[in-house]
Amino acid sequence: MGASGLQVSALGLGTMTWGRDTDAVDAGECLRTFVEAGGTLVDTAAAYADGDAERILGALLSDEVARDDVVLCTKAGVRQGPGGTRxxxxxxxxxAELDASLARLGTDHVDLFLVACPDPVTPLEETVSALRLAVTSGRTRYVGLANYPAWSAARAATLLEAADGIGLAALQLEYSLLERGVEREVVPAAQSLGPGLLAWSPLGRGVLTGKYRRAVPAGSRAASDHLSGFVAPYLDDDGATAVVEAVATAADGLGRAPLDVALAWLLARPTLASAVVGARTPAQLRGTLGATDLELPAEVHAALDDVSAPALGYPERW
Structure with missing residues (x-):
């Protein structure tokens, strides 16, 4: 994980659907399959299914998979209240959220604690002080930020390092062939300051699997009431369509699945520590676990770079 001593598997197991679209039985099979395949990083959050994802995971770590066999990551910073989500x-x-997460997970510490998103009201210095206290109190071993822009991530890393050398271990952001915005400033910041990158939605919210090339399958995220809006931005975009077709063409030529190609491209990116896959079913998870053995030919990698290249301008390119 970047310049830290934390070691994680190339693929991480996401739990966003647990407790809502994935029941406890399927979640258990996913976790066992993941660990048996050598996976270690399990990513969850206090906000997932209003805490039910953590409750399911905590029960599994108590009964079926040893706590020491996983690198446990959770996130806080999104709260539900009378006025809705804030x-x-x-x-x-x-x-307070970290303490509640530890209780649901049935453990006295997590391995990685992330702030889920920027808070426009709270000073960054206060947020950083909470991360520092989370480490010094033993609640977590490492800390990081999710969905933060490069300038604030760099400032947080500097504040943590200056105080007591704790350091910022991880930055988690959406990163895939359909979303390469992190390459403008976050990736250079991570390369300079040391955090490793965790990619969420490495398959472009499922679109890079190719399942939506002809229609929206029943039972898919795009067909669900609560996730259709999450997938929609990549379904009606000409640029995204061109990338999906390029991935499918490469997959045909290599005799592999499109998701293998998409993940292989991402896993080769600089500073990337792990790609967190949010498989909804055990079958979906098994379909992703073989992607780590694929190394794309240089010409394929270059072609995918070209078709998905993010727009750069001032001041990133000067």
Missing amino acids: RDASRGGLL
Whole structure:
């Protein structure tokens, strides 16, 4: 994980659907399959299914998979209240959520604790102080940020390092062939300051699997009431369509599945520590686990680079 001593598997297991679209039985099979295949990083959050994802995971770590066999990552900073969902990266909010997560997970510490998103109200210095206290109190071994822009991630890393050398271990952001915005400034910041990158939605919210090339399959995320809006931005975009077709063409030529090609491209990117796959079913998970053995030919990698290249301008390119 970047310049830290934390070791994680190339693929991480996401739990966003647990407790809502994935029941406890399927979640258990996913976790066992993942660990048996050599996976270690399991990613969850206090907000997933209002805490039910953590409850299911905690029960599995108690009964079926040893806690020491996984690198446990959770996130806080999105709170539900009378006025709906709000961002809260205050010291009190983060530490209260972390304590509640530990109780649901049935453990006295997580391996990695992330702030889920920027809070426009709380000063960054206060957020960083909560991360520092989470480490020094033993609640977590490492800390990081999710969905933060490069300038604030760099500032947080500097504040942590200056205080007591704790360091910022990880930055988690959406990153795939359909979303390469992190390459403008976050990737250079990570290369300079040391955090490793965790990619969420490495398959472009499922679109890079090719399942939506002809229609929206029943039972898919795009067909669900609560996730259709999540997938929609990549379904009606000409640029995304061109990338999906390029991935499918490469997959045909290599005799592999499109998701293998998409993940192989991503896993070769600089500073990437792990790609977190949010498989909804055990079958979907098994379909992704073989991607780590694929190394794309240089010409294929270059062609995918070209078709998916993010727009760069001032001041990134000067």
